[in-house]
Amino acid sequence: MSQSKTEKATPKRRKDERKKGNVPQSRDITSVVSLLVIFSVLKLVFPYMYEVMKRFIAFIMGKMATMDVFSGNTINDLTGETIKVLAISIVPLLVISAGISIISTGAQTRFMFSSESLKPTLNKFNPLNGIKRMFSVRSGVELIKNLIKIAIITVILYKFIYARFTELAKMLFIEPLQSSVFLLDAVVKMVYMVCMIFVFVAGLDYLYQRWEYERKIKMSKQEIKEEFKQMEGDPQIKGKIKQKQREMATSRMMQAVPTADVVIRNPTHFAVALKYDAESDKAPIVVAKGQDELALRIVAVAEGAGVYIIEDRPLARAIYATAELKMEIPYAYYTAIAEIFALVYSIRNNDKDKKRN
Known part of the structure; x- marks a missing residue:
């Protein structure tokens, strides 16, 4: 028994029909x-x-x-x-x-x-x-x-x-x-x-x-499923899906940059954005990281959001290479990061005092 065609045509179906002159x-x-x-x-x-x-x-x-x-x-x-x-x-x-x-x-x-x-x-x-x-x-x-x-x-x-x-x-x-x-x-x-x-x-x-x-050009639900299966096996489609996923992940990551406490940069090749909540986090969390062009984008967004930016070439490179996104920084860098956060808190307090005065 053939299924009723109740679903709107997919972009691929429309493209195929267009190729046929329909x-x-x-x-x-x-x-x-x-x-x-x-x-x-x-x-x-x-x-x-x-x-x-x-x-x-x-x-x-x-x-x-x-x-x-x-x-x-x-x-x-x-x-x-x-x-x-x-x-x-x-x-x-x-x-x-x-x-x-x-x-x-x-x-x-x-x-x-x-x-x-x-x-x-x-x-x-x-x-x-x-x-x-x-x-x-x-x-x-x-x-x-x-x-x-x-x-x-x-x-x-x-x-x-x-x-x-x-x-x-x-x-x-x-x-x-x-x-x-x-x-x-x-x-x-x-x-x-x-x-x-x-x-x-x-x-x-x-x-x-x-x-x-x-x-x-309406399609049945079964036709849509079959089309999706065919598209999954297409290397070009797979590549486009992965590229889209990367773009979406990058977009979500960039949205998290304004929430960071500090961005450590090196100065144009690497950038790592860290966030720390003393009540819920054991150690600072990597909310964003990037290399080259992406690093510059992270720095630009951070500057626009008023996030403190610290330049430390070896530390930025090391955290970029060893820390995972949305994960805590490695234990080996606790001391170095603690010093940076102490500096950030000191600058932040000074800024608050200036505003009061």
Whole structure:
């Protein structure tokens, strides 16, 4: 019996899914952004495109007037002009559309590209899987979403034409350029109205896609256990775990430095922080110790916390080498440490007297 998948996906599972190209994204967002940008650009460059098309049509009509349409030179000229017109008017829009699609999709997927989704698999050609997709919840949602889109476009188109019917009729009596500009302006306004509503629809679609994605990648408790077992056997994972443990231990140790009574340093290579409670400790306890860079960090934290710092090169090196963290100092150093603590207590008392006076 298969276990129910009730647990959120682990970081490893998410990373694996990402490698396969499975990431949440909404095509509606890409469509809305593309429509807005393309029609905005089209509105700006339309007068220039109109002139290009006008010259192109005049060129064709001129060739037809001279009955020279099918000659070799004319065909070459016509081909060249056609390519030129396409390059000037159509290609830039296609490039902009492709660029916007890449950017809007990349913003959702963090510009992830995976070849896994392009590899042919038997499941993709299985007709049963296709039938299942047709009657899946996702297909139902897509159907409802498309019906809503059609209804929105129909209502907006009807209201738009109804409100501007008189103005549209006047287009028959004005110059072609003016009528074309007017018509394009009307279409752009209508597209803006549609896109304003579709932005809301696209937002809901994106939230649904994220929910659907999270639901699909959920794991059972057994899957999480198996994944953890596999990760434990990975040398790289083991190394990362140990490194993390060391970082956490160092962080805890650094937090204990301000509680120390004294830090003994040598002067940059070794540092040992000691704490002593006469009522509960038989001997001073090592609360922190470090070498080189870590030693400098201990000293810096101690200075910031007002902990007394004593420089004793051989003693700092010796305690660092022989004493364990959170353990008492070795018996052999009791006398030397006692002298240091006596000095610290003397300095502390003098400081208190100065504050009183």
